[in-house]
Amino acid sequence: MSYITTIGRRKTSVARIYLKAGSGNISVNGRALDTYFPTTSMQMIVNQPMELTETAGQFDVKVNVYGGGFKGQAEAIRLGL
Secondary structure, eight states: OOOOOEEEETTTEEEEEEEEEEEOOOEETTTTTTHHHHHHHHHHHHHHHHHHOOOSEHHHHHHEEESSSSSHHHHHHHHHH
16 A cells, blocks of 8 residues: 655654544554644644545544654644655
């Protein structure tokens, strides 16, 4: 199974995104999305591209993100997606 690989940058945060067809699981730095970003506003920022393109639940997303704060990291993931 092949991956789609992209990079998103926001402020000083850099996110590497690995996307493949799947059931909608999102992991950030080896942890579940709701564990890494406990607030719903940050989760909404990350999920926004999938909801806008109506592909929520169709892809598994693995993210490696570093640098900056949590909001910058969430926005870097959004830009990568």
